[in-house]
Amino acid sequence: MIDVASHGLLAGLMVCGLVLLLVFGTVIHAWYVLACGFALAAFAGLDNLAPGDPLAHWAAAALVxxxxxRxxxxxxxxxxxxxxxxxxxxxxxxxVALALTALYAxxxxxxxxxxxxxxxxxVASTVLLAVGALLARRALPWTAVLFCAGGVLLLAGISAAHLPVWGEPPAGPASFNLAQAGVIAELLTLAVAVAARIRQVLRAEKALEQRTHALMGAMGTDALTGATSRAGLESRGAEWLRDGRPFSLMMVDLNGFHRVNERHGRAGGxxxxxxxxxxxxxxxxxxxxVARLGDDEFAxxxxxxxxxxKLAEMAIRIETAGATPVAFEGRLLAGGEISMGIACHPADxxxxxxxxxxxxxxxxxxKRQRMGPSYAFAGEQSGSAANG
Structure with a gap:
């Protein structure tokens, strides 16, 4: 019963590693999957074969x-x-020493x-890795702590196990239970350490993205679209007002943009x-x-x-351009259905x-109009707006 539960845990950890490997595609998860797979093969063999069995050395090689x-x-x-x-x-x-030992086995x-x-x-690798964890503790605090905890569990398991190396005649398959428990406990702890590392990386990426957006915003540029930021728009508008220059402002909104995110995810949006x-x-x-004011709002x-x-003709051209599908990952996404509000300085x-x-x-x-053009002028009804 214990063996079945242990093998099930190892198989579950290997599946979790495979999922992470498929999601992130990084080599570190491949090594974790291999570690779980070889541990499962090793203990399945050692639990079912006597130490003197001709096939037992293959299980020992898997353990190496x-x-x-790992x-x-x-x-x-x-x-x-x-x-x-x-x-x-x-x-x-x-x-290198482990590779040579595997060949010997x-x-x-x-x-x-x-x-x-x-x-x-x-034992030697665990001690050296623990030293490495201490050196990395400032940059990887939780990862270092979790690795050290897993190392302690592993060393406790293999030290308490009555393996054939400590005496003759060789002990039976049950003698591997403590060592097996130590290996599984460390693999579980390492899985939690991987989760902590992923969380730290994601938080760092989010912080970097926020700093990038803040920096681009301070520079007057929206980081995603390359359009001017709200700060840039306000700066240009204030400059034109000081100079007494006439100008017009067109607010542009994408109707139903949330459906794009729901169907195609944030990347598609x-x-x-x-x-x-x-x-x-x-x-x-x-x-x-052209400035971006919000998620799906431009000015x-x-x-x-x-x-x-002329403003009405420009609004129609913008509506036509916005309706053109957008190429994304080999697919064509529906463009934006655009509504516009137009105001002129100094009249409005x-x-x-x-x-x-x-x-x-x-x-x-x-946007409240069910019929009529896709634009409206400040202070006018839809009918007069349509006549321009």
Whole structure:
């Protein structure tokens, strides 16, 4: 019963490792899967074969390969090469020794010397890796703590086990239970350490993304779309107001954009936003400005005092460009159904805030319309807006 439960745990850990390998595609998870697989093969053989069985040495070889894969996995998990290069060279030497031991185990049917060397190499590698964990504790606090805890459990298990290396005649299959428990306990702890490492990496990536967006925003640029940020729009609008220049403001909103994220995920939604921003820039002049104000909301500052007919024609071109499908990962995603609210300075506002309020009011009026054009001018009904 104990053997069945242990083998089930090892198989479950191997499946978890495979899932992580498929999701992240990194070599560290491949080493974890191999470590679980060799441990399962080794203990399945040692639990069902007597130490003197002609096939037992193959199970011992699998156990040596578990130790090698576990060592390689831990090196990558703790980033020993980065934090302690000389220590990493010593660990590579132990990997070579484990490889030679595995070759010896395949040709030597007696388990005594194989298990003795394996025990010494596992203890030495665990001690050196614990030193590496201490050196990496500031950068990888939880990973280092969890590895050390797993190492203690492993050493306790293999030290308490009555393996054939400590006496003759060889003990039966039950003598491997404590060693098996130690190996499984460490693999469980390492799985938690991997989760802690992944969480730390994701948090670091999120913090980096936030800093990038903040920096780009301070520079006046939206990091995702390359459009001007709200701060850039406000700065340009304030400059034009100080200079007394006439200009128009067009608020642009993507209707039903949340459905794109629901169907195609955040990556698909980001692709649509970037494409829409590029198409908006293609419809304006060099002196005009396209800015992203929110998730699916853009604004366009148009220099000068164009006739309303010209603004209406531009709105129609923007609507047509926005409706064009967006290529994403070999598929065509539906473009944005666009609504626009247009306000002109100084007629619709003498400050940028009032101008934006007028344009947003026109945008809301446009979105409430079931029929009519995709744009509306501030202070006008849909019928007059349609006539431009």
């Amino acid at each position: 390969l578990w130790a090698a894969c 060592l390689q996995f831990a090196r990558l998990l703790l980033r020993v090469r980065h934090f302690a290069p000389r220590l990493d060279q010593a660990l590579l030497g132990l990997l 395949t040709v030597e049917p007696r388990l005594t010397w194989t298990l003795r060397v394996l025990q010494a190499l596992v 980001d692709a649509v936003l970037a494409a829409i921003a590029q198409r908006l820039r293609q419809q304006v002049r060099a002196d005009d400005m 366009i500052l148009l220099a000068g005092n164009p006739a309303r007919q 506002g003498d400050t940028l805030a009032r101008l934006m309020e007028s344009a947003e009011r026109a945008l809301r009026h446009c």
